[in-house]
Amino acid sequence: MNRQDDRPVDPATGGGAHPTRRDAKDAARQDEIRLETAAETAGGEVPPPAVPATTAGLGVGPGAEAPLMQRIMTGNALVAFLSVVLSLILGGLLIAVTDQEVASASSYFFSRPQDTIAAAWTAASSAYIALFQGSVFNFEGDTFTRMIYPLTQTLTVATPLICAGLGVALAFRAGLFNIGAQGQILIGATFAGWVGFTLHLPVGIHLLLVILAGMVGGALWGGLVGLLKARTGAHEVILTIMFNYIATNLVLYFLSTPAFQRPGSTNPISPQLDATAVYPPLLGASFRLHWGFVVAVLATVFVWWLLNRSTVGFELRAVGANPSAARTAGVNVSKGYILAMAIAGALAGLAGVAQVSGTEKVLTSGVAASFGFDAITVALLGRSSPWGTFAAGILFGAFRAGGVAMQASTGTSIDIVLVVQSLIVLFIAAPPLVRALFRLPAPGATRAGKGGSSTSTTPTPASTGAAA
């Protein structure tokens, strides 16, 4: 970390609001060093050897200073894989138990048990095969385009998930639980959509303005939460949830006004976005995948840079690790909250742009689907690291895209995807449970005797209690 560079950057933005900062420069620097070590060992409450060993196993790299969330999610790649397998098994059991044929076969279970087992296997496996065919590779397709179409579908669905997931992850790293991605997507999409169908601008500039408007919309909606939290101390979980509902109603209201409603329509639907305002297709017109995916990749790179290579990101992580220590070290915690929520909102706004100008090309109140809520699980699964979120976004995109295909072909409700997704996050969050289920040795087995659960996960000093 280039600690020397911290100094000149901040007075410019902070306007020299902290005279104590220069006076206590040396003290602050000491604090900062302490903070960094604290971030690695959680204030000394965690045995240092256990944690870096496991994070290294995850391939997070030395750049990530083991943030709050990540430590909670600490496990190794094997645990992550087993969590996915376990969740799929449980989901399969659920599909099998509720299947009609299994039910009818189980009525004579004791005379011919193999019938029940065969029916259960058929029910679960056909659902999962449909899921795979709908999300990765359709081996029944007759042309190459048809075969890889599902994969591009997955990436299309993953695009808003990645963007919004990055927003949630970034807020997590600053110690904020941003449940409000849904509202931020909606407001971002509203801003972007309005620019898209009201202004008529040349190619290039128009799309750029649409993207910008979406980010501004999301940033305003998210930043407002940060502002309220910083100024009044209100809990961001409540605020973001309420802002989701307010956003939904607000968008419904906008869609009933002449400025937004499609001329001649009485339904809450906007006009089509201009051709200049939509993302061009990435792989030609036969696929729905659009340039929004590239924007999502760029956003991931940006968030990685912001968190791991910039002063602002360092301050945000400091606020997230321990707001009191950060304040002592001269970080403006209020500014950190507002900034984190604004950037998170802007990222969610990008997801809104991906929806309104990439996939839907029209603004409705359902433009955000449930991406804002899925984004939370995406960020949790990605352990709030940018590339982890990216990978989790693609996995959940595959689930969602495949789930639609599965519901269409086998009639299995797409809700099973929600079950599997949440189970994955639960299991990954509790590595000791997965290890116990599969009888894996705990890391640092010598310590495990003292109490298996407490060695690998840590208390969270600066989460909700301090926030309220």
Next chain:
Amino acid sequence: MSTATTSAPARSASDATVRSWKNPIILSVVALFALFVFAVGAPGNDVTFRLSEENDPIVLPSIVVSAPVIGWVAALAMIVLAVLAILRTRSGRKIPVWVLAVFAVLFLIAFLTWVVGSARTPNVALYGLLAGSVTLAVPLIFGSLSGVLCERSGVVNIAIEGQLLFGAFAAAVAASLSGSAFVGLLAAAVAGVLVSLVLAVFSIWYVVNQVIVGVVLNVLVSGLTGFLFSAVLSEDSERWNSPPRLPVIDIPLLADIPVIGPILFQQTIVGYLMYIAVAVVYVALYHSRWGLRTRAVGEHPKAADTLGVNVNRMRFMNVLLAGVVAGIGGSFFTLVAVSGFGRDMTAGQGYIALAALIFGRWNPIGAFFAALLFGFATNLSNVLSLLGTPVPDQFLRMLPYVVTVFAVAGLVGRSRAPGASGIPYIKG
């Protein structure tokens, strides 16, 4: 523990600067808003508030008021209170609580008069408005009591939504299969405990972040009930999803009292349980050994541990108990409100219960009144959209959420969570 010691002075310092001018400014802005909208923009007609039906045993006369008169009187009184608040703050004293309370009541009266007066039919049944508010508040109150039990012992319960939804689901299925609504009530409590069990195991045994477990549990319950709904319930809804409703029990004579009779003495068993639960939780929390230990575990677990309280067992039991309470609250949706389960039918009520808990400052009585306020806001938006007001429908539906934001961020001031809420306890 270093967190606690360093944050205390910092927090009180920022408190002093934030608190001093926030309330007077908010009061002034609201008072001016009232002056321009409720007084200057008052409709010219009279407004009728009905207090009873024509065929009630006791018939009270309707209250008829003139909208401009009420608007002006209330707005001017609010301005006086705002000036009072400014003067108090300038002289460095605290604003008395009664000023805020009277201000809120005046605002409510002025708003009601204005909005009903501007409607197509300036005539509203006040008793129905109030009774409906209590009915809508029942699941919120159960939910926030569940939150009180959890958070007072130091476990953040975001999973209220999941507890309510699973309670609703279990109540519908069990009542349909058994044909008895009371079996459904029991099943709802068990379902709430199941959700609580997962929350407790993951957050207390496996020390997973409590907010994460809560959020994920809500998704899990939503997915699970949604899946079972489409795979089982809607396949044969006659068998699985047609629960009998809980009967309304009238208490003789008392139920005939105008206005408050239907609210207090004309409820289903869930409604009566709600009043009992609030009272029991309040008394137990502040006047029993269990309550003292619960609060100790939630405020300073180390101290409680030193004095021989088993912190994590205490938390575990409290979280399970909270599941019982929230589960019963969930049964309201399928056994009282409508007969039958619907996908995601709790529709975010669990989160509003969470807001009520914070607005009520982690106190059962406070949470009760906060939940009533949200019930009132929701019911008001329902009634008003029927009356045909000039306010767009979408804004009316926003009302409960906007009230929540103002409640959490605005007038109540900074509320303080139990000290150890959200922080797992690891002995040693």
